[in-house]
Amino acid sequence: MGPTFSKPLAARETPIPGVVLFDLPVHGDNRGWFKENWQRAKMTAAGLDDFGPVQNNISFNETAGTTRGIHAEPWDKFISVATGRVFGAWVDLREGPSFGAVFTAELDPSTAIFIPRGVGNAFQTLEDGTAYTYLVNDHWSADAQDQYVFLNLADETAAIAWPIPLADAELSEKDRNHPRLADVTPLAPRRT
Amino acid sequence: MGPTFSKPLAARETPIPGVVLFDLPVHGDNRGWFKENWQRAKMTAAGLDDFGPVQNNISFNETAGTTRGIHAEPWDKFISVATGRVFGAWVDLREGPSFGAVFTAELDPSTAIFIPRGVGNAFQTLEDGTAYTYLVNDHWSADAQDQYVFLNLADETAAIAWPIPLADAELSEKDRNHPRLADVTPLAPRRT
Ligand SMILES: Cc1cn([C@H]2C[C@H](O)[C@@H](COP(=O)(O)OP(=O)(O)O[C@H]3O[C@H](CO)[C@@H](O)[C@H](O)[C@H]3O)O2)c(=O)[nH]c1=O
Ligand SMILES: Cc1cn([C@H]2C[C@H](O)[C@@H](COP(=O)(O)OP(=O)(O)O[C@H]3O[C@H](CO)[C@@H](O)[C@H](O)[C@H]3O)O2)c(=O)[nH]c1=O
Numbered sequence: 001m002g003p004t005f006s007k008p009l010a011a012r013e014t015p016i017p018g019v020v021l022f023d024l025p026v027h028g029d030n031r032g033w034f035k036e037n038w039q040r041a042k043m044t045a046a047g048l049d050d051f052g053p054v055q056n057n058i059s060f061n062e063t064a065g066t067t068r069g070i071h072a073e074p075w076d077k078f079i080s081v082a083t084g085r086v087f088g089a090w091v092d093l094r095e096g097p098s099f100g101a102v103f104t105a106e107l108d109p110s111t112a113i114f115i116p117r118g119v120g121n122a123f124q125t126l127e128d129g130t131a132y133t134y135l136v137n138d139h140w141s142a143d144a145q146d147q148y149v150f151l152n153l154a155d156e157t158a159a160i161a162w163p164i165p166l167a168d169a170e171l172s173e174k175d176r177n178h179p180r181l182a183d184v185t186p187l188a189p190r191r192t
Numbered sequence: 193m194g195p196t197f198s199k200p201l202a203a204r205e206t207p208i209p210g211v212v213l214f215d216l217p218v219h220g221d222n223r224g225w226f227k228e229n230w231q232r233a234k235m236t237a238a239g240l241d242d243f244g245p246v247q248n249n250i251s252f253n254e255t256a257g258t259t260r261g262i263h264a265e266p267w268d269k270f271i272s273v274a275t276g277r278v279f280g281a282w283v284d285l286r287e288g289p290s291f292g293a294v295f296t297a298e299l300d301p302s303t304a305i306f307i308p309r310g311v312g313n314a315f316q317t318l319e320d321g322t323a324y325t326y327l328v329n330d331h332w333s334a335d336a337q338d339q340y341v342f343l344n345l346a347d348e349t350a351a352i353a354w355p356i357p358l359a360d361a362e363l364s365e366k367d368r369n370h371p372r373l374a375d376v377t378p379l380a381p382r383r384t
Pocket of ligand 1: 058059122
C-alpha cells in the first residue's frame with residue numbers, strides 16, 4: 001500500500017496542545033514519488049513552529065510490530081515516514097492540565113507530525129522495512145537521556161490500542177522497563 | 193544487504209572541490225538500526241559546511257535501475273539514503289578549472305555526501321524500494337528550475353559507468369533530454 005498522492009499541504013490540531021498533524025503533498029510518477037518532507041517557509045506559513053532543526057535521525061525497523069517508546073525528550077520533533085507505515089501514539093507528559101492526554105494516528109509518507117518538548121512519543125510499525133525519520137532542534141547526547149521522561153508502552157491509564165499486541169512486538173530491553181503513569185515525574189516547563 | 197554498522201563518523205575529500213563524502217555511524221540492534229543522519233555540531237566539527245538547511249526532500253524509487261539527474265541546483269545539498277542503495281554520480285558544472293570533473297560512489301544508509309551549489313547530482317538505485325533523502329539550504333520552487341544547470345545522463349565526456357544500462361533504466365521524460373557537456377552553460381559564481 002503506497003502513500004496517498006497529491007493531497008495539498010495542510011495542518012490539523014490534535015487533542016494534545018501543540019501537537020500538529022500534517023498532510024504532505026506526494027508527487028507520484030513512473031519512477032516512484034517525491035515529497036518535500038519539511039519545507040520551512042511553506043510549513044511555517046501553514047502553522048508549523050519555526051523550530052530550527054539541528055539534527056535529522058532515521059530509525060529503520062526490520063519487521064512489522066517493531067515498537068519504540070514512550071519517550072518524552074527535552075526538545076521538539078518533526079516526525080515522518082520515508083517508507084512503510086506506522087501507528088503513532090503520543091502521551092502528554094508535561095506538567096499541567098493536559099498531563100496524560102493521548103492521541104494516536106497512522107503515519108505514512110503522506111503525513112507528518114510535530115511533537116513539542118515533553119510530549120511522549122511512540123510508534124509501532126505496520127509494515128516490514130519501515131524507515132522513520134525526524135528532525136529535532138537540539139543535539140542528542142547520551143547524557144541528555146537524563147532529561148527524558150519515559151512511560152511504559154503498556155501503561156493501563158494511557159491504554160494505547162496497539163494494533164499488534166506488545167507480547168508479539170519487537171522492543172528494546174530498555175523500553176520494557178519504563179514506569180507507569182502514576183510513577184512518572186512530569187516534565188517541568190523550561191526555565192528561561 | 194544492510195548497511196555497514198558502527199563505522200566512526202568520518203569526512204573524506206573527493207576529486208571534486210567541496211564535495212565531501214561521510215561515513216555515518218549506524219547502530220544496529222534487535223529492532224533494526226538507528227542513525228544520526230545529520231548532526232550539525234558533530235558534522236560541522238568533522239568538516240561539513242554549516243549549510244543551514246531549510247528543506248528536507250525524500251524521493252522514493254520503486255525499482256532498481258531508477259535513475260535521476262544530472263541536476264546542478266542553485267543551493268547546497270546533503271544527501272543520504274534512508275533504505276536501499278544507490279550508485280551516485282557527480283559532475284562539476286561550475287565555471288572554472290574543475291568544470292567537468294567526475295566523481296562516483298555507492299551510497300547506503302552508512303554514507304552521506306555534501307554537494308555544493310553548481311555540482312551536478314545524479315543517482316541510480318541498486319535495490320528496489322530505495323528511499324533517497326536530502327537537506328537543502330534554499331527553498332525549491334518551480335521557477336527556481338530556471339537556475340538549474342542540467343547535463344545528460346548519457347554524456348560521452350563525463351562517461352559515467354552506470355551499473356544498469358540507461359536503456360533499461362526508469363527515467364523521467366525531462367531527464368532524457370538534457371544537453372551534452374559541450375552545450376552546457378557552466379554555473380557562474382554567486383554574485384555577492
Ligand atoms: C536518539 C539517539 C540515539 N542514538 C543511539 C543510541 C543507541 O545506540 C541507538 C538507539 O537509541 P535508542 O535510544 O535505543 O533509540 P530508540 O529507542 O529508537 O528511541 C529514539 O528514537 C525513536 C525513533 O526511532 C524516537 O521516537 C525516540 O524518541 C528516541 O529516543 O542510537 C544516537 O546516536 N543519537 C540519537 O539522537
Ligand atoms: C525538487 C523538487 C520537486 N518537487 C516536485 C516537482 C515534481 O512534481 C516532482 C518531481 O520533481 P523532479 O524535478 O522530477 O524531481 P527529480 O527528477 O527527482 O529531481 C529532484 O530530486 C532529485 C532526487 O530525487 C535530486 O537529485 C534533484 O537534484 C532534484 O532536482 O516533485 C517539489 O515539489 N519540490 C522540490 O523540491
